[in-house]
Amino acid sequence: MVERRSLAEQVTLLDLVDRVLNKGVVVTGDVTLSVADVDLVYVGLRLLLASAATLEREAAR
Amino acid sequence: MIEAPAGTAWYVYGVAEDDPTLARLEGVELIRDSGLTAVVRAVPLEEYDEAALPERLNDRDWLERNARAHEDVLQEVAAVTAVVPLRFGAIYRSRDQVLGMLDERAGEFRSTLERVRGHVELGVKAWVDLPSLERTLGGDEVAAAGSAGAAYLQRRRQEQERSRQATARCAELAEEAHRRLSEVAVAAVANRPQPRELTGRTEAMVLNGAYLVRSGDDLLRLEVERLGKEHSSDGVEYELTGPWPPHNFAEERT
Numbered sequence: 001m002v003e004r005r006s007l008a009e010q011v012t013l014l015d016l017v018d019r020v021l022n023k024g025v026v027v028t029g030d031v032t033l034s035v036a037d038v039d040l041v042y043v044g045l046r047l048l049l050a051s052a053a054t055l056e057r058e059a060a061r
Numbered sequence: 062m063i064e065a066p067a068g069t070a071w072y073v074y075g076v077a078e079d080d081p082t083l084a085r086l087e088g089v090e091l092i093r094d095s096g097l098t099a100v101v102r103a104v105p106l107e108e109y110d111e112a113a114l115p116e117r118l119n120d121r122d123w124l125e126r127n128a129r130a131h132e133d134v135l136q137e138v139a140a141v142t143a144v145v146p147l148r149f150g151a152i153y154r155s156r157d158q159v160l161g162m163l164d165e166r167a168g169e170f171r172s173t174l175e176r177v178r179g180h181v182e183l184g185v186k187a188w189v190d191l192p193s194l195e196r197t198l199g200g201d202e203v204a205a206a207g208s209a210g211a212a213y214l215q216r217r218r219q220e221q222e223r224s225r226q227a228t229a230r231c232a233e234l235a236e237e238a239h240r241r242l243s244e245v246a247v248a249a250v251a252n253r254p255q256p257r258e259l260t261g262r263t264e265a266m267v268l269n270g271a272y273l274v275r276s277g278d279d280l281l282r283l284e285v286e287r288l289g290k291e292h293s294s295d296g297v298e299y300e301l302t303g304p305w306p307p308h309n310f311a312e313e314r315t
Contacts, residue, residue: 013121014255015184015302016128018269022252023308024148025173027162030070 064155069103071159073151074134075306076100076170078178080142089134092156094163097170100138101159109152135306143178145170146308169313177311180247181276181304185285186254187238187268189231193296195223198230234297235268238288245280246272250309264298271309 065071071090077083077098083091092099108117117123131149138144153159163170235251243249254266274281282301289299 011129011132011302013125013128014259016132017124018252018255019146019305019308020128020131021149023311024146025076025166025169025311026148027073027151027166029073029151029153029162030158 065103068106070106070109071099071101071153071156072104072109073147073153073159073162074100074102074131075138075144075146076163076166076174077138077144078142078174082141083138086134086137086141092159092163094160095167097163097167099159099163100134100144101153102134104152106152106154109150114150132306135308139181139306143174144306145173145177145311146306147311173311173313176248177273177307179276180273180307180310182307182309183246183272183274183281183304184302185238185242185268185270185272185281186266186300186302187235187288187292188262188264188298188300189234189267190264190296190298191227194230195227197295198223198226230295231265231267234292234295238268238292238299239270241284241288242270242272242281245284246274248273248310252309267297271305273307273310276304 071092074089077100079093079096079098083098083100086100088102090101090103092101107113108123128149135144135146153162239249239251250271252269252271254269257263257265260266272281285299285301289297292299
């Protein structure tokens with residue numbers, strides 16, 4: 001159990017999003033992610049990463 | 062356990078082949094119906110409220126925590142029995158609705174379980190260091206005669222030509238790698254490479270493949286090693302990830 005957890009922890013968030021949010025069987029639940037939602041994740045990650053990079057640059061000054 | 066506690070709903074991680082060992086998994090509940098088991102957990106309904114979801118998905122901590130929890134559960138289930146991973150965020154308000162979903166999709170779940178049983182998914186990414194690939198492609202600098210302006214233009218043309226060749230070579234390398242890896246896999250998918258602005262790496266990802274292989278089968282790993290050796294002079298590095306639950310092979314092929 002411990003080993004499996006550590007494996008999941010090594011996985012990058014991007015690889016997780018690639019699989020957990022983009023793949024897998026889509027079922028119709030009370031809430032179902034749409035393609036638009038997943039695109040939102042990409043947009044969101046871009047903004048987050050872009051702002052993190054800006055922060056790092058500012059910190060380096 | 063009949064209904065999720067008030068204010069909560071059932072989050073379904075995946076549908077597994079019924080196996081008594083599943084009962085030992087901690088932190089999840091099982092909803093069973095005729096040989097199929099939905100692996101679920103009660104989650105606060107407000108977290109997955111449709112109106113709030115877009116915002117949640119853009120909250121990096123929330124997303125990471127919940128995506129990892131999803132993956133953790135699927136890995137624990139996959140260690141015990143065959144599982145069909147569901148996509149993130151399948152929420153049902155009642156047990157009956159989960160049973161209804163199992164019943165409605167039973168045929169599809171059974172045939173997918175049949176296909177993935179005893180197999181794991183492996184991920185292979187190929188990264189290219191473009192400057193070193195362009196160097197291998199050569200294109201000797203021809204000293205331009207004439208004015209500084211003409212020399213500049215010629216240099217620009219050479220650069221553009223090298224970059225065009227590098228792009229073509231990347232496509233060729235990715236195609237060759239995917240073909241060879243597909244040959245040692247039961248099923249294969251080439252996904253869209255992750256964009257550089259998200260990977261944060263200087264190298265470009267040219268292959269983002271997923272391969273279904275028999276568990277314990279070493280052929281794919283060996284092929285990745287061979288590709289790495291053969292393509293290292295082109296500035297290509299291969300990265301193997303997994304084993305993963307069969308996320309990329311959960312949907313029926315059309």
